[in-house]
Amino acid sequence: MLIGALVISLVIGMLARRHNKGGYGTQVRSIGHAKIGAAIASNWMSAASFLGIAGVFFLQGYFAFAYILGWTGGYILLLVLMGSQIRRFGKYTAPDFVEARYDSSVARVFSAIIAIVIALIYCVAQYKGIGLIFAWMFGIDYTQALLFGILVTFVFITVAGALKATRNLQMHYLVLILSFVIPLMLIAKKLGYNWLFPQFSYGRALQDLPEKISSDYLFPWTFGTPYEWIALCFTLMVGTAGLPHVLSRFYTVPNNRDARWGVVWGLFFIGLLYWSAPAFGAFAQSWLVTSGTTLDPTAAKALADIIVIKTAEWVGLNSILVSILAVGGVLVAISTIIGLLVSAAGVVSYDIYYRLINPNASERRLTLVAKIVTLILALLVLVIAVNPPGLIAQITAVAFALAGNTLFPVFLLGIWWDRTNKHGAIAGMLVGTIITFAPILLGSLIPILPKVLPPTSSALIGAPVVILTMIIVSRLTPPPPEHLRRFLVEKVHSP
Amino acid sequence: MSQTNGQKPLSREDLRINFFRPRPGFMRREVIIIWITLAAWAIMIFGMPVYLAITYSYSASTLAEVSYTFGVPSYFWFSSQFLILWFVFLCFSFNVLIDWLSSSYRKRR
Known part of the structure; x- marks a missing residue:
């Protein structure tokens, strides 16, 4: 089934590439808002959403x-x-925007490096998901499964270009959401809960758990303090707003109004997934209790990232349905990796190689560099993913923290304060990078650091500090050129 | 990006873009809509955890005392399901207001 699904996706990707040579996902016909929303949701869905939540x-x-x-x-x-x-600014990628707004190649390269690091961290989480599923599916070692995952990804990149050509995104979303919700409905039925709306009936399942377990799940602060909850939530929000591949989705729609209305539908479609995801966790716990199975914390943590699949297997769902969930998880992770690796390789080949190392490079040479870089980045991700530093959702959250501490303030002030200049932007990105990685790198030396700035949640403090840094540095240095400020007034903030 | 060489120089006030001191006209009205949306977003999303942090201390009896919606404590349902609907509504209302604002200014021009 996995091979069949991968082959079908490969063929769709090849056909999409053939029909989409000019735009590579940035040119589409006028399509309905719901379809734009499905494309936004599809672009958003990754292993963190499908498996991690x-x-x-x-x-x-x-x-x-x-x-x-x-x-x-x-x-x-x-x-x-x-x-x-x-969108009115008219620059399609983070480095393009940063260079145009701040008139600085240094700021551009800095933002390009940040975009690459974000993509790498994101990919580590995806590969963890692929490795766990392949290991479960074929009964092989996790590291072997990772290597197999890299191989499959490269077949897709080489043969199909990218799965996420715009014309398939709606179908991609439909397949994924159905492969997620239908097994969930059947799991609810197997356990004797309302199967029509498992998004509601999992509450009953939580109530039926022994009192201690039930209250642990339902009580707000069993597993984290209010500060940790708010800091994480805020970090993920500003990270979402600063994430390059989320922002770029605004440009793949014919006009600004369609893009805005597409978000309404996109959020609803993403909501369908997020309303359903916790139900898998609740039903898994319900099965463990009713079957008398106990998991120690280490085993529970090891299984958490594939609990979606394990729940279906535990309750005795048909093996085809279990496989559908597994295939959905693999497809969502692979399509995310391809999108991120291809765009990161493009950033390296253009923003670093062409702009800094070899300005006379031909198109052919740049393509070659991009391919080599894709391979190097994939291997780098593999090395980190062999010993994943946390759950899929936690690893992904670090990428959001980096985006929230660096690109979000740079975009926000770049748009909403004409006085922000290149010095402020560079200082801000530098401080944001330090705030993101200091708790990870120096946490063992300064134990208070990860408590104040948890690696997944550092933007609650980090983003305001970066914004303040940008304001102070911009105030102390000359204002940006008049043509930039005029452009903001006349083009970016006009109807 | 357009270059403006040869154009009449603008005063410092003409070049001002500041979220906290928006220019009169379209931008000021747009910022008012943004403030209303952000307030409705922030109060709902951060209001609940702050309220829970103030009012809930951990005890087994706490959950017996709270109101329930769809089989779970109301605050649980609020965070797990209602807020996503609320976000969809906020996007919807923001778009309606911005559409109205944009069309009224385009007509004037």
């Missing part, structure tokens, strides 16, 4: 809603503060 809920109950609300509430910030304005 259920795993976090299985382990941490109410605390998982910080992830769900962070990853949906961020779209409000994006829509309200930046979507239309960045």
Whole structure:
């Protein structure tokens, strides 16, 4: 089934590439708002959404809603503060915007490196998902499964270009959401709960658990303090608004109004997934209790990221349906990896190789560099993914923290304060990078650091500090050129 | 991006873009809509955890005392399901207001 699904996706990707040679996902015909929304939701869905949320809920109950609300509430910030304005600015990628707004190659390269690091961290989480599923599916070692995952990804990149050509995104979303919700409905039925709306009936399942377990799941602060919950939620929101591949989705739609209305549908479609995901965690716990199975914390953590699949297997769902869930998880992770690796390789070949190393490089040479870079980046991701530093959702959250501490303030002030200049932007990105990685790198030396700035949640403090840094540095240095400020007034902030 | 060489120089006030001091006209009205949306977003999303942090201390009896919606404590349902609907509504209302604002200013021009 897995091979069949991969082959079908490969063929669709090849056909899409053949029909989409000019645009590579940035040119589409006028399509309905619901279809645009499905494309936004499809672009958004990754292993963190498909596998990670259920795993976090299985382990941490109410605390998982910080992830769900962070990853949906961020779209409000994006829509309200930046979507239309960045679109009117007319630059399609983070480095393009940064260079155009701040008139600085240094700022551009800095933002390009940040975009690459974000893509790498994101990919580590996806590969963890692929590795776990392949290991479960074929009964092989996790590291072998990772290597197999890399191989499959490269077949897709080489043969099909990208799965996420715009014309398949709606179908991609439909397949994924059905492969997620239908097994969930059948799991609810198997356990004797309302199968028509498992998104509601999992509450009953939580009530039926022994009192201690039930209250642990339902009580808000069993697995984290209010500060940790709010910090994580805020970080994921500003990270969503600053994430390059989310922002770029605003440009793949014919006009600004369609893009805005597409977000309404996109959020609803993402909501369908997030309303359903915690139910897998609740039903898994329900099965463990009713079957008398106990998992020690280490085993529970090891299974959390594939709890979606394990729940279906535990309750005795038909093996085809279990496989559908597994295939959905693999497809969503592979399509995310391809999108991120291809765009990261493009950034390296153009922003670093062409702009800094070899300005006379031919198109052919740049393509070659991009291919080599894709391979190097994939191997780099593999090395980190062999010993994954946390759950899929937690690893992904670090990428959001980096985006929230660096690109979000740079976009926000770049649009909403004409006085922000290149010195402020560079200083801000530098401080944001330090704030993101200091708790990870120096946490063992300074134990208070990860408590104040948790690696997944550092933007609650980090983003305001970066914004303040940008304001102070910009005030102390000369203002940006008049043509930039005039452009903001006349083009970016006009109807 | 358009270059403006040869154009009449603008005063410092003409070049001002500041979220907290928006220019009169379209931008000021747009910022008012943004503020209303952000307030409705922030109060709902951060209001609940702050309220829970103030009012809930951990005890087994706490859950017996709270109101329930769809089989779970109301605050749980609020965070797990209602807020996503609320976000969809906020996007919808923001778009309606911005559409109205944009069309009224385009007609004037």
